[in-house]
Amino acid sequence: MRHPLSIRALLLLTVGVLTALIALLVANEVYQQWERLEKIHTLKTATLVSDPLFDVMERLSVERDMAYSLLFNDDPAFAQTLHPRLENSRKEADAALTATLQALSTYDFPGLKEQIQTCRTQFAALQKTRRQIDNALTLPLDKRNPTLPDRWFDEVTAMTLQTENVWLEFIKHFREVDPVVSLQMRFKYDLRAIMENSGRERALIGRLIVQNADATPTERAKLLRWQGAVDEAWIAADSLAEQGKLYPAITLAFKEAKSHYDNVYGMVQDIFYVPGTQHGANYPFAADFWFELSEETTDSFYELKNAVIKETHGYLDALEARAQRVILWHAILLILTFMLCFYSFYVITYRVIRPINGIVAALLAAMQGKPVSMPKITNAEDEIGKLAQVLHAFQRNANLLIAIVASSDDAIISKTMDGIITSWNASAERLFGYNAAEMIGQHINLIIPPERRKEEQQIIAQIRQGKPVEHFETMRMDKHGRYIHIALTVSPIRDATGNVIGASKTARDITARKKAEAELIHYTHALERSNRELDDFAYIASHDLKEPLRGIHNHSRFLLEDNADKLDAESVKKLNRLVYLSQRMERLVNDLLYFSRLGRQELAIQKTDINEVIHDIENTLDHFLVEHKARISIPVPLPIITCDKPRVTELFRNLITNAVKYNDRPEKTVEIGFLSTYASPQGIPYKNVFYVKDDGKGIAREFHEEIFRIFKRLQNSTGIEDGTGVGLTFVKKIVERHGGKIWLESEPGRGTTFYFTLEGSNDDTAKII
Amino acid sequence: MLPVTAHATENLQLHEQQIKAGLLYNFLKYTDWPQGSVSDSSIAVCIFGNDPFEGYLQPMAGRIVNRRQITIRIIHTIENAGSCHLLFINADEKSSWPQLLESLKGKSVLTVSDFDGFADSGGMIEFGKKGDHINVNLNMEAVTAARLRVQDRLLRLVTVVHSGAN
């Protein structure tokens, strides 16, 4: 069977795959942004070249315009003022060009080598022409080469155009990277057109002023054309600025440049641009004034150019910053992803899987009956912690149960519904002689005697219904084949859904009990037999004893009756004595029989009203009481109790007759009463005490024990021996059978009070109702 | 565009006004007013008296110089003069000039005019003629006194008088 992936592996795999995916996406984004960044850097580098290039073009055109005009000048004063300016502009042009070439060589841009070379060649040629101009300026006007000005003009124009090409080459890069930047570059190109055309205007006007000449129609047309070009360029520039997001940053600079240009060339609009005017030598200012004035427009153009450059740089910087930011955030994201990945690994492994494995191991060990403790789960607040806590508590309970089962004196065995033993405790080992290893996995029939195997079916059937089997006494077999008496209690084991999946048996060795029971039965039977035999014996004995006594008695009497006249008084007396003695013997035998029964027979407990009992006794002893002038006094009504009524009647009767007999007063009183609490002179407290009190002779202390002994009697008042002496013995026995106590308080001459209780600690006692 | 006439002198006259009007822009561009005296959004060009520029100054209204918008005002009373940056006094108002000058004391107003002796009487820039050419005289003393500063560009267009060296 294929090994399925563990949860741990699945989780780790999932986390790993997710992390990898995120990493890939992020890396891709980073790569793209990096490339863009590279392009932006290229652009920024490009501006390092394109900016000076722009300057080169501008400075060259200024130089061109000035030199051009100068070549037509013959006024030394004018030459004197303008020449330094020419020098200055040459210097500036050179500086710009040097800077450009330096930048071009430092930053190696492919595909431009040719162009750059052409630039250098032209520059060398320019130097030559400059020297020619210098030469020409030293000559008088008519000696100068008439083609030089135009040649110069064209040469410089060509160079600026060449520079423009190089500049355009750069702009290509911008187009690829960002449309906005590209538009900004086109704006600058447009601005270049404005500056170029206005430069041409400047040059032509300058020449006209210097020559003091009127513009020819052709020249005027040129001027107008150039001006038209400038106007169009202004409009195009405005649109480009809009699209290239240069507004509102350059709005004022743009407006100022246009204002300045409009102002200057507006100033001379009527003079040079309107056809039909003839001014000749009447230009309102000199050429140097014009150059100064017109050159001032370049200030505003430069301000605009700088503003645009600043904007472009700012824009590129923003792009760069954005790309960098994106890269940074993606890098952070990547790092976070990896951190999260590792953290997930950690959590999965250490907070989930490892604790779970620990818990599983602990539970497995616990299931095998070994008490183990749950692994320490550090964070007890999370789900696993709670699980561990609960399982720990559960396992402590389980340990407790294991301990209980292990330490139980009873054999505890659990089995499946098929009868296969699944657990076997120490007491089971002791009882059956098999140890757990031998029994677990075996069938329960191993310990069931063959003839009792049906029992097992019945037990299982009952268990299946969910009903336990309680205290089923049967026999089982131990390892040596010995039969053991056991009491079985079998309970169903249920699973979580309530289905019965097994049974738990408790087997108690009841051999000893059985033996004890058997002995008890044996002894009980023996006792019963003995009692019966005694009863029979007593009965037969009394019967057999009484028969001869009856004979003696009768024959004595018959003798008396038949020979009354023949016998003397002494003989009669002796015969009477014989009769009396046999009667006495009979009474003794009866009393013995009664006494023996007293000890053996059960009490017939019934609800008894003691007042009634005394009343009956009064009736029965009516003659006796009258004869002895005795009366019974009951100061307080006596209670109703549960007791053996006949016996208790006998008890009272004995006490009452004794109280009367051992009394030599002319009038005798017997008081019968009941005290709910009584403290004896020794201080012992008693509850529910009856008493029979007389005002008779009293009994000396030394006889208080003896009087209860059988057949012991004291002399009665008349001196005639009467009674068998068993009365008090009866009384004591009856009290004791009821579980009570009897004692007396008496002193000679002070009467006697017998106290007794009829209840004790056993159930067989009188109870006050 | 003004109608073309054959009179060169007249044309020149017109051109002069056109040029003078144009030059005012340059004065504005290359003069520095002291901190706080010029607002950031507008710069006021005032004409004391009637407008002598025959409409040539009008196009300047709304143009931008030094990042500020130009506003043009025609004023007739002395009191309003102090709030201008550049005040062109119409030659016809020559008689009001001393009073005007008095009231402008301590204020940073660039005073320009084209009547003769303007610069000598405390005016800062005076338009004149040198032959056919327009001549611009700048009274440095007056300029400095008003705490104004002119840049080199402007100096190249003018002739400095009353440099204030004494």
Next chain:
Amino acid sequence: MTQPKSYESQPILVVDDSEDDFYATERALGKANLHNPIAHASSGESALEWLKSKTNPKPGLILLDLNMPGIDGRKTLEIIKHNGALKSIPVVILTTSDDERDVEACYALGANTYIQKPVDFDGLIEAMKRLKGYWFEIALLPKEG
């Protein structure tokens, strides 16, 4: 009321193993003015023999003791009361036992009366008097034959 003459002739059979007790009973019967002929059987067997003997008249009454050797009184009673010829003879159990079981058993077996022998002779006389009063003056006995 005086006893009908015919009753006087019917014998009373006293079944008792004790000579003394028999003598006492006999004497008491005399004292009670019962002058019927009195026969004595000292055991159950001899009682049955006597009863079955053709020479002996049918007794008007049998006084039967319970505690006897051999066939005891109860058995004798049972035999008498199951015997077609004998069962009509009234049997008075005269015994020392007052055991309820004996009383119960005897009545169940068909005893007509159960009397506990009084402890003294006077009592015995009194008992016989009453016996006479009931069995020989009021109750009718089955006819001889």
